[in-house]
Amino acid sequence: MxxxxxxxxxxxxxxxxxxxxxxxxxxxxxxxxxxxxxxxxxxxxxxxxxxxxxxxxxxxxxxxxxxxDLICRSHQVVEDGYEFFANRQLVTIFSAPNYCGEFDNADAMMSVDDSLICSFRILKLSDKKGKIGFSNISKPRMPRHKGGKG
Structure with a gap:
């Protein structure tokens, strides 16, 4: 949404x-x-x-x-695969690395756990022999929703 x-x-x-x-x-x-x-x-x-x-x-x-607490959106290239906006109230997530062969961007995947904590996994295409590298990012962690349980 x-x-x-x-x-x-x-x-x-x-x-x-x-x-x-x-x-x-x-x-x-x-x-x-x-x-x-x-x-x-x-x-x-x-x-x-x-x-x-x-x-x-x-x-x-x-x-x-x-x-x-958070709007998640896509459909816009961001260099590091994800990018926050408006004091971390909105995040853009983009999952097409090296978009159209024109951008040197990473891609990202966001996971939300049972406690509503968000984490990101970054995929960056390497210039060397087309290798793909992953990195796990546990920050930034988003707070539990105000109306949530527990």
Whole structure:
């Protein structure tokens, strides 16, 4: 679930038909293409030419409104495989290393344990003979959800 301009209710994406073409405007397009931007307050123009950018303030409002601690998103290249935004209230996870042969990016996988602690596993393609290297990152650890058990 992402943050989007047209979304009124959390979970409103559950009625979206699957295997459809993504329109340039509207809820589905915003869920896919909206990008965080630290230099924006509220909503801003997106360089992609579709959807919007959102500032840290929109992340905080969304999380507060829905009693959540973290937004996980993708569909944007980040150098180290994952990248936090808005005081670790949003994380972008990207899982295509050396994207399109044009970026020297790692990929990441995020795991969430039973205590709602997040950890990351990084995959970095090596320049030497196409070797792949893994590294486990146990930080940053995210706190248990405010409304969670225990």
């Amino acid at each position: 992402g943050v989007c301009l047209g979304s009124e209710e959390f979970g409103s994406d559950s009625n979206i038909a699957r295997s459809i073409n993504v329109p340039d405007q509207g809820l589905l397009g915003d869920l896919l293409w909206a990008d965080p931007d630290k230099d924006v307050k509220g909503w801003g123009e997106n360089d992609r030419g579709v959807s919007y950018t959102l500032g840290p303030d929109k992340v905080a409002v969304f999380l507060s409104k829905h009693d959540l």
